[in-house]
Amino acid sequence: MDYEEVRTxxxxxxxxxxxxxxxxxxxxxxxxxxSWLDESSPxxxxxxxxxxxxxxxxxxxxxxxxxPIFFTTMAFxxxxxxxxxxxxxxxxxxxxxxxLERDSARPELDPRLARRxxxxxxxxQRASAFWGTAFQGHLIARRVDTLIITGCSTSxxxxxTAESAHNAGYHTIVAKExxxxxxxxxHQCNLIDIDMRYADVEPTGNVVRYLGGLRER
Amino acid sequence: MDYEEVRTxxxxxxxxxxxxxxxxxxxxxxxxxxSWLDESSPxxxxxxxxxxxxxxxxxxxxxxxxxPIFFTTMAFxxxxxxxxxxxxxxxxxxxxxxxLERDSARPELDPRLARRxxxxxxxxQRASAFWGTAFQGHLIARRVDTLIITGCSTSxxxxxTAESAHNAGYHTIVAKExxxxxxxxxHQCNLIDIDMRYADVEPTGNVVRYLGGLRER
Amino acid sequence: MDYEEVRTxxxxxxxxxxxxxxxxxxxxxxxxxxSWLDESSPxxxxxxxxxxxxxxxxxxxxxxxxxPIFFTTMAFxxxxxxxxxxxxxxxxxxxxxxxLERDSARPELDPRLARRxxxxxxxxQRASAFWGTAFQGHLIARRVDTLIITGCSTSxxxxxTAESAHNAGYHTIVAKExxxxxxxxxHQCNLIDIDMRYADVEPTGNVVRYLGGLRER
Amino acid sequence: MDYEEVRTxxxxxxxxxxxxxxxxxxxxxxxxxxSWLDESSPxxxxxxxxxxxxxxxxxxxxxxxxxPIFFTTMAFxxxxxxxxxxxxxxxxxxxxxxxLERDSARPELDPRLARRxxxxxxxxQRASAFWGTAFQGHLIARRVDTLIITGCSTSxxxxxTAESAHNAGYHTIVAKExxxxxxxxxHQCNLIDIDMRYADVEPTGNVVRYLGGLRER
Numbered sequence: 001m002d003y004e005e006v007r008t009x010x011x012x013x014x015x016x017x018x019x020x021x022x023x024x025x026x027x028x029x030x031x032x033x034x035s036w037l038d039e040s041s042p043x044x045x046x047x048x049x050x051x052x053x054x055x056x057x058x059x060x061x062x063x064x065x066x067x068p069i070f071f072t073t074m075a076f077x078x079x080x081x082x083x084x085x086x087x088x089x090x091x092x093x094x095x096x097x098x099x100l101e102r103d104s105a106r107p108e109l110d111p112r113l114a115r116r117x118x119x120x121x122x123x124x125q126r127a128s129a130f131w132g133t134a135f136q137g138h139l140i141a142r143r144v145d146t147l148i149i150t151g152c153s154t155s156x157x158x159x160x161t162a163e164s165a166h167n168a169g170y171h172t173i174v175a176k177e178x179x180x181x182x183x184x185x186x187h188q189c190n191l192i193d194i195d196m197r198y199a200d201v202e203p204t205g206n207v208v209r210y211l212g213g214l215r216e217r
Numbered sequence: 218m219d220y221e222e223v224r225t226x227x228x229x230x231x232x233x234x235x236x237x238x239x240x241x242x243x244x245x246x247x248x249x250x251x252s253w254l255d256e257s258s259p260x261x262x263x264x265x266x267x268x269x270x271x272x273x274x275x276x277x278x279x280x281x282x283x284x285p286i287f288f289t290t291m292a293f294x295x296x297x298x299x300x301x302x303x304x305x306x307x308x309x310x311x312x313x314x315x316x317l318e319r320d321s322a323r324p325e326l327d328p329r330l331a332r333r334x335x336x337x338x339x340x341x342q343r344a345s346a347f348w349g350t351a352f353q354g355h356l357i358a359r360r361v362d363t364l365i366i367t368g369c370s371t372s373x374x375x376x377x378t379a380e381s382a383h384n385a386g387y388h389t390i391v392a393k394e395x396x397x398x399x400x401x402x403x404h405q406c407n408l409i410d411i412d413m414r415y416a417d418v419e420p421t422g423n424v425v426r427y428l429g430g431l432r433e434r
Numbered sequence: 435m436d437y438e439e440v441r442t443x444x445x446x447x448x449x450x451x452x453x454x455x456x457x458x459x460x461x462x463x464x465x466x467x468x469s470w471l472d473e474s475s476p477x478x479x480x481x482x483x484x485x486x487x488x489x490x491x492x493x494x495x496x497x498x499x500x501x502p503i504f505f506t507t508m509a510f511x512x513x514x515x516x517x518x519x520x521x522x523x524x525x526x527x528x529x530x531x532x533x534l535e536r537d538s539a540r541p542e543l544d545p546r547l548a549r550r551x552x553x554x555x556x557x558x559q560r561a562s563a564f565w566g567t568a569f570q571g572h573l574i575a576r577r578v579d580t581l582i583i584t585g586c587s588t589s590x591x592x593x594x595t596a597e598s599a600h601n602a603g604y605h606t607i608v609a610k611e612x613x614x615x616x617x618x619x620x621h622q623c624n625l626i627d628i629d630m631r632y633a634d635v636e637p638t639g640n641v642v643r644y645l646g647g648l649r650e651r
Numbered sequence: 652m653d654y655e656e657v658r659t660x661x662x663x664x665x666x667x668x669x670x671x672x673x674x675x676x677x678x679x680x681x682x683x684x685x686s687w688l689d690e691s692s693p694x695x696x697x698x699x700x701x702x703x704x705x706x707x708x709x710x711x712x713x714x715x716x717x718x719p720i721f722f723t724t725m726a727f728x729x730x731x732x733x734x735x736x737x738x739x740x741x742x743x744x745x746x747x748x749x750x751l752e753r754d755s756a757r758p759e760l761d762p763r764l765a766r767r768x769x770x771x772x773x774x775x776q777r778a779s780a781f782w783g784t785a786f787q788g789h790l791i792a793r794r795v796d797t798l799i800i801t802g803c804s805t806s807x808x809x810x811x812t813a814e815s816a817h818n819a820g821y822h823t824i825v826a827k828e829x830x831x832x833x834x835x836x837x838h839q840c841n842l843i844d845i846d847m848r849y850a851d852v853e854p855t856g857n858v859v860r861y862l863g864g865l866r867e868r
Contacts, residue, residue, distance in 0.1 A: 141820040143673075303792065349784055354602060358736030453737045624844070
């Protein structure tokens, strides 16, 4: 079983066109918080650790060009209201309960990201950064036409945010080495689906070159 | 490579809880139109043919219990406006152009579905039945709490609609044999992702039994 | 000039039907925070004070019947990012700057509301409680079919939330004495528009009787 | 009673800032169809007739500069499904039934608008052009930052679309003489509310000058 055959088949049917870069990018860093990075968290995995360095190189260049940067994390009320409904039943069964409590340390961003005051942190409650948040409004107010997506997990929040951004009409770019998943197999398959359907999956080096080539705003 | 290992790993991390059925279901049949069913269409595939019979058995039982039924199809203006933007570039490159023209025969539903006057047809322009449509409003007006999803493609519109329904807060059920994909491999992997993250993937037999056990409204 | 003539004219044209109450209500209390209640706040007005007592009587009955209760407030990052875009320019010009800073005391709810742990506080950034928030998801997860709206301001957040709830498909009820506006004239005119277009404007006494008549869940 | 006092009071409290024009406008013409223009239609009114000439002058200039133009109309299935729910009960009681049937002539645009092939017609089912439609996606794909709103009715679909556009983050402009309402009083009061809260209400002459001053794309 090799998921590359899905790429080949989908390409042959007219999927997987290249969207390319637009003129006014923003960068979003998805869920780079302890909940997902620490092996001690029920949802966490050390498999994601490798994405930090590529993310930092994208952030450095983006900051040097005053490109808007957004971070997301995920948190629910300790009251655990959602746990009783369908969302909670699917996402937070058994051991995962408590992994996303708002007032615990786990939803906090990894300090290496060094979020600045003018970089908005979006607390989301579903996979997509667009669901139930003001993210779309921030992008429009900044006249963004291109969204560069980094973070985790490829098969969940990254794919979902890429689909939302595509739906909204943005040039959507996923930086290949800057996204990860607790399962390398889920990572590989979903990256191909994303590339065929929603976003251009681009080497991080290309993304950094694109950002570096922008005039500073 | 066996995607069942993704299921095992995700289950061990607290994903994949069972959502179960609620009390007021609706059924949605995704994109069972010539665009996707006819091998002659750029986007079509005979691989999807097998889902028709399970869908018809679900529809028969749903109709006998006056369960609301919705159909979707996908169409764009012949003007091809979207083709120029990111959505068109990703979805409709080269040969796929023209597969989804509004005034062609391809977006028409397969006549075996025998849509009735009180069963709403939703024309969508993205993968999810919820995006840019009044679908959500129809569900709320009918006090639906459970959405049963059938149709194609598993890796695209089915997964996306399942995620939207989960996000919205519905008991989301995907009828296993009633969904298909042009790629069997994409079908298998995405079905596991859906089951771990967004919806209960249930044997069609269970779905029919559940519907049959409802009192008629 | 008497806005009652608008009611008469709109009624004659087929607007202003009665929606009535459904079976599963929720109550939302809009923006009863210092930002809007304190005369010392740029956006605040003592004119709104009279709505507190009717709101408390609705809350008391709702709590006795375990009806879900939601509160909203409005806050922006001190970074003031939005102030630079169209939203900020319209809403927060000159003296109003700083009225809605997230980390100030002003967005805090009036303590008389005595919000309980299981009553969700929604921080919104536009007039409607539905915009950019998870409010819709909370309503669906609780199978709500009726939304009772209280708070302020009638011409802004109350009207806007009523319209969103109507759009979504809910039986939408505005409790007449439990909503207010810094301008009595804007209050009167908008209440008629709401009644003609989006929600039944009902005497608070009716709302309390309806809630009191529910079986406890 | 003079609604100008509402303007004065709201201005004194920090509302009513000027948003101004951006760089990439689009024009939307709301509901200029027989349903609203013909006195013979339950929802129609000759009071709106005067807006046609200002709209045509805006369209002429917009077309000369290749500014994207959108039209909306409103229609429901003859099946009348919505009529049974809250939306239908409020909007379509008694005599208004049938005013908005999809397959009748009433939802058709006034022929004087002379819609061109590349000007998208949006069929909506609520007041706002953004609700349940792909309108937002069209605006983003065209990198629009400014929405110029014309059509009817000021107290309904115009106000609602202006609020949605403001919420989304657009420079929102309502062309004063190009919007109308069956009730002159509702027109006047809502125009002031819109100007204080959501959009700059601008003389049509200013709008035409702004459009005329753009370089052709």
